[in-house]
Amino acid sequence: MDIATRVAKPHEELADLLADELQAVNALIRRRMASEHAPRIPEVTAHLVEAGGKRLRPMLTLAAARLFEYDGDHHLRLAATVEFIHTATLLHDDVVDESAQRRGRPTANLLWDNKSSVLVGDYLFARSFQLMVETGSLRVLDILSNAAATIAEGEVLQMTAATDLGTDEGVYLQVVRGKTAALFSAATEVGGVISGASEQEVRALFDYGDALGIAFQIADDLLDYQGDAKTTGKNVGDDFRERKLTLPVIKAVAQATAEERAFWQRTIEKGQQAEGDLDHALALMEKYGTLEATRRDALGWAEKAKAALGALPDHPVRRILHELADYVVARLT
Amino acid sequence: MDIATRVAKPHEELADLLADELQAVNALIRRRMASEHAPRIPEVTAHLVEAGGKRLRPMLTLAAARLFEYDGDHHLRLAATVEFIHTATLLHDDVVDESAQRRGRPTANLLWDNKSSVLVGDYLFARSFQLMVETGSLRVLDILSNAAATIAEGEVLQMTAATDLGTDEGVYLQVVRGKTAALFSAATEVGGVISGASEQEVRALFDYGDALGIAFQIADDLLDYQGDAKTTGKNVGDDFRERKLTLPVIKAVAQATAEERAFWQRTIEKGQQAEGDLDHALALMEKYGTLEATRRDALGWAEKAKAALGALPDHPVRRILHELADYVVARLT
Known part of the structure; x- marks a missing residue:
């Protein structure tokens, strides 16, 4: 990656600007991840917390x-x-996803990892809880406890709604808030609260994080159907194969003829998929223009995120946050 | 069960004395368990939260x-x-235990339950977190966040220490504090803190809960080897078959000859068990008197619990707590 590309990415610009603090956060994470009595904990989390990761939240x-x-x-x-909350969520998602994907054929290693994932995830939740209590701010605790409940509720909702054709855009939005936006908005909001921002500014920070998170997740779900495997690291149609009801499909189901509805019932609800089904699904999305409509939704949320910034102080960081909102949807052609 | 037996049990005496408040707690639990968006949540928790359960904590x-x-x-x-914390822990333990027990042969139902158990457990943790924030007491939040970390760390430690013959009584005690005593002691401690008890009294409440929880767990582990299946609901030797290193075995391993050590290595560390192994294990525990020594340990912790009560106000509840400490070890013959 050449330097010209590098400096153009807003999250990397943020990382440069906040380099000292990020380093302090990384040191704090390593210290609090450690367990005197259970050395397995940093072992399990190291690959998640240490390696890579944009540290966006x-x-x-x-x-x-x-x-x-x-x-x-x-x-x-x-x-x-x-x-920590993000990492704990990833660990628990692993259990949920792996169970489904390797159904009927678990290995001893997979089971050991399941145990570790559940328990070490719980440990990280507890650690995050201790850290926030140390701030002594009940307001911050209120925000983060509500975010935790929204995240957990969203995960359960996703599990039950995933393969249910009755899932509409309202339910989808709740799931997206749970799995992505709730932590984004809590992250920005508590940063303002701890700094003594005004109520209006705190609200703007929440709105920015919320809209950014939703734009981010919708973009992710759209790229699953039209992304380039080389840049996204995912194969086109993974969500279809895993029978996840995301926005492009929800929009197509809403307009489906009886025959098309039967197709979605067979492939998504019942999970009976055959060769050519993904192509047919893509053709239906094309027919109703749902990929384009999904893209417009994502861009709309990015606009909302940028609009929220208007209530915040004029500051170099505000400019980067503005660019970040554009960046999360820039991948959408 | 006749009335004479019923009134003799201290936890039932407590339940009578605190009946109105317990009813209010049950109503609060039902309200906060409900999820507008995810009806599956009360479905999963109902059998745990609603039915039976002594509500001891x-x-x-x-x-x-x-x-x-x-x-x-x-x-x-x-x-x-x-x-809620207790129920969430049970849900996550289900995942951990079921994975191990049905190794290699999971059913679709089991996997669905795994998902539900992980995610609904997380939801209950988040709900418990919201509830405690509502008290507005940072001291309470500090106690409960530390307890949560001790519980999670104890669970991870138990996972890694369970089949490791190097596990000594110190490690066992840490595991017991995590899986049982930490929530007992936090439960009594926060009750005192919220009531404005003195530092000395809060410390005594912690000590009582801690010792009661340890006595309770050691008794449980002992009854696994000498209990009556009719009263305990467990078969003798379940822990042996599941290769759990509990106190009676730890004490026998500590005194083992080379040959006996090889036996423990084969049956516990490697899990290669044959007919007659449980009887041999019991004979080794008999040889070194470890069941009797374990019983003495449990009684000792019950005495510690009762001694802690000395610093608390003279009150009918104190008398019942005293009897409760005797009761948790009264099952041990």
């Missing part, structure tokens, strides 16, 4: 605090909190 | 508050919090 907290020139250190604890 | 919180004649309503939230 903790950066949103640090960015919000920087917007208000916060000079304490509680934002570091909150950034680590947010990353 | 929430009663400990209510009892501690009654000791100090607390007249607010935060103790109800904390009692519900404690029960």
Whole structure:
């Protein structure tokens, strides 16, 4: 990746601007991940917390605090909190997803990993909880406990709604808020609260995180059907094969003829898929223009995110957050 | 069960004394368990939260508050919090235990339950977190976040230590604190904190809950080897078959000859068990008197629990808590 490309990416610009604080957050994460009595814990989390990862969520907290020139250190604890919650969620998703994908053929290793994933995820939740209590802010605790409930409820809702053709755009939005937007909006909101931002500014930070998260997730779901495997790392149609009801399909189901509805029932609800079904699904989405409509929705949420920034202080960070909203949907052609 | 037996049980005496508050806690639990968007949640938790269950942990919180004649309503939230944490832990334990027991042969139903167990457990954790934040007490949040970390760490430690013959009594005690005593002691401690008890009294409440929980768990582990299946509902030797290193075995391993050590390595570490192995294990425990030594340990912790009560106000509840400590080890002959 050449330098010209690198500096153009807003999350990398943020990472440069917040480099010292990010380093402090990483050090805090490593310290709090450690367990005197259970060395398996950092073993399990290392590959998730240490390696790669854009640290997008903790950066949103640090960015919000920087917007208000916060000079304490509680934002570091909150950034680590947010990353711990994110990692715990990933660990528990692994259990849920792996169980479904390798149905009937688990290995001893898979089962051991399931145990580790559940218990180490719980450990990270508990650690995140300790970190946020240390800030001594009941307001922050209120926000993060509500976000935790929204996340958990969204996950359960996704499980039950995934293969149910009755799932409409309203339910989809609730799922997306749970799986992605709730943590984005909590991340930006607590960064403002801890910095003493006004009520109006805190609300704007919430709105920005919420809309950014929704745009991000809709883009992800759209790219599953039209992305380039080389850049997304996913194969086209993974969600279809895994029978996940995402926005492009929900929009097509809403307009389906009786015959088309039977197709969706067979392939998604019953999971009876044959060669050519993915192509037919794509043709139906093409027929009703649902990929294009989904793209417009994502762009609309990115616009909402940018609009929310208007209530925030004029600051270099605000410009980068503006670009970040464009960036999460820039992948959509 | 005749009335004479019923009134003799201290946890039932507590339940009578705290009947109104317990009813309020049950109503609160039902309200907070409900999910507008995800009806599957109460479905999964109902059999755990609604049916049976002695409500021992929430009663400990209510009892501690009654000791100090607390007249607010935060103790109800904390009692519900404690029960939610307990239920979430049970749900996650299900995943961990079922995976191991039915290794290699999961059913679709089992997998669906795994998903539900992980995600609904997370939901209950989040709900418990919201409830405790509502008390507005940072001290309470500090106690419960630390308990959550101890519980999670204990669970991970148990997973790695279970079949490791290097596990000594110190590690066993940490595991027991995590899986049982940490929630008992947090339950009694927060009941005192919310009622404005003195530092000395709060410490005594912690010590009582801690020792009671340890006595309770050691008794449970002992009854696995010498209990009556009719009263315990467990078969003798379940822990042996599941290769769980509990106190009676740990004490026998510590004194084992080279040949005996090889036996424990084969049956517990490697899990290669044959007919007659349980009898041999029991004979080794008999040889070193480890069942009797374990019983003495449990009785010792019950004595510690009762001694802690000395620092608490003279009150009918204190008498029942005293009897409760005797009761948890009274099953041991």
